[in-house]
Amino acid sequence: MNSNALTNTPHRRDWLAETIQIAATTGTATGVASVLGLPSTKAASPSETIRLGVLGSGGRARHLMRSLVKVPGLKIVALADVRDDSIATTKEHLETIAPGSTKELFITRDFREILDKKDIDVVLIGAADHWHAPMTIAACKAGKDVYVEKPLTHDPAEGKALLEAGAASKSIVQVGMQQRSMPHILRAGELIREGRIGKVHKVHLSWNRNQPRFTKDIPKIPISAVDWKGFLGTAPGQDYDPYKMVHWRWFWDFGGGIFTDLMVHWIDVAHGLLNLTEPLSAASQGNFVKAEGIWETPDSVQTLLTYQSGVTAHFEGTFSNARFGAMITFMGTEGSIYCDRGAMQVIPDPGKTIKAEELILGKGRRGADFYDQPDGEMIHILDWVKAVRERKQPSAPLLTGIDAAFAAHMANRSLRENRIVTHKARTPE
Numbered sequence: 138m139n140s141n142a143l144t145n146t147p148h149r150r151d152w153l154a155e156t157i158q159i160a161a162t163t164g165t166a167t168g169v170a171s172v173l174g175l176p177s178t179k180a181a182s183p184s185e186t187i188r189l190g191v192l193g194s195g196g197r198a199r200h201l202m203r204s205l206v207k208v209p210g211l212k213i214v215a216l217a218d219v220r221d222d223s224i225a226t227t228k229e230h231l232e233t234i235a236p237g238s239t240k241e242l243f244i245t246r247d248f249r250e251i252l253d254k255k256d257i258d259v260v261l262i263g264a265a266d267h268w269h270a271p272m273t274i275a276a277c278k279a280g281k282d283v284y285v286e287k288p289l290t291h292d293p294a295e296g297k298a299l300l301e302a303g304a305a306s307k308s309i310v311q312v313g314m315q316q317r318s319m320p321h322i323l324r325a326g327e328l329i330r331e332g333r334i335g336k337v338h339k340v341h342l343s344w345n346r347n348q349p350r351f352t353k354d355i356p357k358i359p360i361s362a363v364d365w366k367g368f369l370g371t372a373p374g375q376d377y378d379p380y381k382m383v384h385w386r387w388f389w390d391f392g393g394g395i396f397t398d399l400m401v402h403w404i405d406v407a408h409g410l411l412n413l414t415e416p417l418s419a420a421s422q423g424n425f426v427k428a429e430g431i432w433e434t435p436d437s438v439q440t441l442l443t444y445q446s447g448v449t450a451h452f453e454g455t456f457s458n459a460r461f462g463a464m465i466t467f468m469g470t471e472g473s474i475y476c477d478r479g480a481m482q483v484i485p486d487p488g489k490t491i492k493a494e495e496l497i498l499g500k501g502r503r504g505a506d507f508y509d510q511p512d513g514e515m516i517h518i519l520d521w522v523k524a525v526r527e528r529k530q531p532s533a534p535l536l537t538g539i540d541a542a543f544a545a546h547m548a549n550r551s552l553r554e555n556r557i558v559t560h561k562a563r564t565p566e
């Protein structure tokens with residue numbers, strides 16, 4: 138193994154050591170995750186209205202709002218965005234899906250103004266990736282509960298401060314990895330735990346699309362209509378670039394390409410169902426099929442991740458062929474379990490006598506990005522709202538988001554440094 142490995146980075150080693158310390162000093166035997174589920178004094182009764190502010194009101198926030206407006210006892214009362222066009226589109230969208238609801242809507246370019254409001258209880262963070270951790274930490278410090286989109290971190294070093302802020306505030310934080318709330322995926326977990334497919338030693342994950350995403354059409358957004366400095370935040374200073382502001386996912390300062398955008402979802406499912414924490418090593422490869430000179434992050438990637446338990450996970454993602462779509466397959470000594478966002482299927486290996494089983498909830502082709510059922514957004518939000526009311530752990534708490542993002546960061550580091558990166562796992566699996 139390369140001696141200049143991820144595990145040898147002082148940055149990473151420090152936060153891990155201190156993370157374990159947080160768990161120890163708060164007296165938990167089972168690790169850091171349970172630290173975040175300690176009861177809080179701010180339990181809201183089921184009849185109390187939960188008032189929600191949106192920090193970063195782009196496409197994802199608009200999608201989630203369709204579910205949020207249907208949640209009994211929850212009201213969207215504020216929007217923050219550094220782009221005036223996002224605010225205008227989102228306000229119009231909200232008025233369409235919940236007529237009358239924008240009359241008293243508080244609107245600002247500066248998300249801190251929402252955090253300062255005492256009459257706002259919870260926030261939805263739908264900003265660009267590099268803002269997820271800073272906004273979550275600030276929201277916890279302001280005493281808000283949080284639904285934050287994936288990937289939770291942009292830099293692995295953010296994990297320590299996130300856990301500290303979560304533990305200190307006892308905020309209920311749900312990371313937007315909605316597969317953790319999907320019934321067919323939970324059923325797959327039960328089957329794996331009861332040994333239906335034998336010993337699982339390998340997981341295959343993919344997220345493939347075939348989309349015309351690669352033209353460099355510069356959005357016509359004047360600098361006067363945005364807060365560019367507010368968008369940059371802690372990212373390196375640079376001149377206003379409307380293309381980057383809209384397509385931030387594919388630029389290293391703000392996103393992490395396919396690994397952080399898409400792999401995080403399935404690697405989180407692998408972590409959850411196989412009880413894994415972070416990988417021990419990552420060996421990645423990436424290339425440009427269509428986005429050369431337009432994006433910084435490759436548009437076709439793959440990585441091989443190894444885990445302490447001996448499990449290996451192989452992920453491949455491309456935007457130039459959709460054959461294998463978005464799916465995860467757990468491979469065991471007796472058979473396999475296939476899951477996408479709409480279905481779960483047990484597939485016995487040839488000659489093996491295990492019982493086949495399937496749970497097909499969504500209509501459409503295998504490996505689609507979205508299905509009509511299950512409504513992952515709604516059930517994940519409801520899981521969070523229940524956790525907020527009952528002051529208990531949601532299905533995707535902080536540590537799950539930190540671990541899933543960490544796997545993606547390891548994969549990216551291997552890709553960018555063209556070497557295998559290694560890491561010492563935090564806890565025995």
Ligand SMILES: NC(=O)c1ccc[n+]([C@@H]2O[C@H](COP(=O)([O-])OP(=O)(O)OC[C@H]3O[C@@H](n4cnc5c(N)ncnc54)[C@H](O)[C@@H]3O)[C@@H](O)[C@H]2O)c1
Binds near residue numbers: 193246
């Ligand atoms: N869970 C899922 O299935 C899923 C699906 C899609 C997107 N996402 C996640 O949602 C997030 C948003 O994605 P999107 O597609 O909506 O992107 P988007 O670019 O459409 O929206 C992001 C918004 O955040 C705003 N923003 C950036 N910095 C800000 C700041 N400092 N203060 C206030 N607003 C700020 C931008 O101006 C933009 O309007 C991403 O992190 C993405 O990974 C998750």
